[in-house]
Amino acid sequence: MSLKERLQEDLKTSMKNKDKIKKSVITLVRAAIKQQEVDNRVELNDEEVMTIISKQLKQRKDSLVEFEKAGREDLVEETKSEIQVLQDYLPQQLSEEELEKIVIETISEVGATSMKDMGKIMAAIKPKTAGRADGRKINELVKKNL
Incomplete structure (x- = not known):
């Protein structure tokens, strides 16, 4: 199963389970993938999809630092959950x-x-x-x- 297919299946599952955070993260990732495919008129492979997910993860980590500085605990918790969802789609990180x-x-x-x-x-x-x-x-x- 390709990464795009896995995202599609997980989106369906998150909708059935009413998991709002996972649903929103997957929707944003799929939109970024679709945007790349339309802009460049190509079909992205798993490696290119992982690059998009990595960029999304980096954005969340940068945001997390800013939210912590601002003392926005509500956004900190939500962003940590989003980071966890994104990390599930990437290979195990190196120590x-x-x-x-x-x-x-x-x-x-x-x-x-x-x-x-x-x-x-x-x-x-x-x-x-x-x-x-x-x-x-x-x-x-x-x-x-x-």
């Missing part, structure tokens, strides 16, 4: 130790010696961590290990 190991290996593979090589390192790491790690976290680890 910090696994991610650091990949970063160190990639730095030696690329032969990086300074911050000037940051672009090459990030480009080499992206395919290895696709959908399994936050870009910001990768960036921090690369800076730490250079």
Whole structure:
């Protein structure tokens, strides 16, 4: 079952179970997928769908930080629930130790010696961590290990 089909089935289930948060998150994700397909006149594969879900997840995490700063506990709880729904569609996230190991290996593979090589390192790491790690976290680890 493709990721789009899974989203469709989960949408039906969430509607039957009257799960408003899951329904709204899946609806927004499906709308973003449809928008990409219409704009680019293509059929998205699972990897491209995961990229969209990752972007949605990043937006929720950024919003969560702002809501916490503002003291909006109602929105904090709702956003945490949305984040959990989105994470169910992504592969298991890498632990910090696994991610650091990949970063160190990639730095030696690329032969990086300074911050000037940051672009090459990030480009080499992206395919290895696709959908399994936050870009910001990768960036921090690369800076730490250079």
